[in-house]
Amino acid sequence: MASDIPAAAPSQGEEGAAPAQPSPTVDTAAAERRRARRSRWYRRDVRWSPYAFVAPFFVFFAAFGLFPLLYTGWASLHRVELTAPTDMEWVGLRNFSRLLEDEFFWNALKNTFTIGVISTVPQLLIALGIAHLLNYRLRASMFFRVAALTPYATSVAAATLVFVLLFGRDYGMINWALGLAGIDPVDWQNGEWTSQIAVSTIVIWRWTGYNALIYLAAMQAIPNDLYESAALDGASRWQQFVHVTVPSLRPTILFTCVVSTIGATQLFGEPLLFNGGAGATGGADHQFQTLGLYLYEQGWVNLHLGRASAIAWTMFLILLVIGAVNWLLVRRLRKSA
Numbered sequence: 001m002a003s004d005i006p007a008a009a010p011s012q013g014e015e016g017a018a019p020a021q022p023s024p025t026v027d028t029a030a031a032e033r034r035r036a037r038r039s040r041w042y043r044r045d046v047r048w049s050p051y052a053f054v055a056p057f058f059v060f061f062a063a064f065g066l067f068p069l070l071y072t073g074w075a076s077l078h079r080v081e082l083t084a085p086t087d088m089e090w091v092g093l094r095n096f097s098r099l100l101e102d103e104f105f106w107n108a109l110k111n112t113f114t115i116g117v118i119s120t121v122p123q124l125l126i127a128l129g130i131a132h133l134l135n136y137r138l139r140a141s142m143f144f145r146v147a148a149l150t151p152y153a154t155s156v157a158a159a160t161l162v163f164v165l166l167f168g169r170d171y172g173m174i175n176w177a178l179g180l181a182g183i184d185p186v187d188w189q190n191g192e193w194t195s196q197i198a199v200s201t202i203v204i205w206r207w208t209g210y211n212a213l214i215y216l217a218a219m220q221a222i223p224n225d226l227y228e229s230a231a232l233d234g235a236s237r238w239q240q241f242v243h244v245t246v247p248s249l250r251p252t253i254l255f256t257c258v259v260s261t262i263g264a265t266q267l268f269g270e271p272l273l274f275n276g277g278a279g280a281t282g283g284a285d286h287q288f289q290t291l292g293l294y295l296y297e298q299g300w301v302n303l304h305l306g307r308a309s310a311i312a313w314t315m316f317l318i319l320l321v322i323g324a325v326n327w328l329l330v331r332r333l334r335k336s337a
Contacts (some may be wrong), residue, residue: 095310116264131215148209268292
């Protein structure tokens with residue numbers, strides 16, 4: 001006989017029991033906490049992520065740029081040999097004063113200046129002409145632009161060794177061409193001016209295309225309205241180039257002059273490899289020894305690390321002077337504009 005007593009409802013822990021519904025208030029509070037936590041992380045990410053992205057640069061700059069610079073400055077005030085870099089004897093500014101009395105330093109400075117002028121002036125003039133030609137609509141213009149940049153991508157060692165063969169005294173192609181014109185062979189490596197011209201030729205070949213592309217980019221930013229106005233006034237293409245293009249390129253030309261001057265001050269690979277037998281002396285009579293070669297000779301051939309450090313800081317001070325002159329010229333150009 002069935003019982004008249006109704007069955008008890010299953011408890012919460014028994015199987016088949018309906019789960020308890022969370023309180024809406026608890027759900028809303030948890031969601032608010034999650035949103036607040038995400039908001040804090042977002043604000044931190046926006047604030048600190050840029051510093052994290054640029055931090056590797058400053059770490060590497062401090063390790064491989066700032067520390068060597070400061071250590072070199074400290075070593076320049078000591079007498080220290082490369083064989084015992086930790087044994088330092090304080091000499092103050094003696095290493096710098098010795099440079100002023102060293103005829104080889106002044107010779108290297110003169111050679112650096114001469115090679116810099118011989119290489120920079122023709123290089124920038126040729127680059128300006130090439131950029132002017134590439135600025136017109138030419139077929140396969142991309143090919144010509146890549147071809148202009150190819151020497152810059154070539155290894156310094158490979159380019160210099162090829163030019164050594166070209167400027168060879170007995171079997172070089174340059175002397176062979178001069179012989180066809182009735183000119184006696186030239187000893188390019190042992191002459192003062194001839195060796196500097198040969199080294200400058202290597203620099204011109206490597207960097208002309210690079211500067212030409214910089215000029216080309218600046219030319220393409222010149223408004224066409226200026227050329228149209230000049231054409232309406234009856235100006236020829238040459239007159240447009242002289243009176244429109246060149247004045248518009250003054251800041252870019254100044255930039256390339258400064259960069260080329262800095263590069264000439266640091267010239268090292270080309271003169272070192274041009275006469276391999278001479279090594280860091282820059283020829284039998286130091287006729288094409290640059291400041292970079294002189295630094296290398298003092299530090300890594302003669303093992304005078306203190307003197308080499310003084311030369312390095314002297315070059316650094318020269319570059320600071322160049323930078324200051326550039327800043328003054330830029331200010332004057334802006335005022336005149």
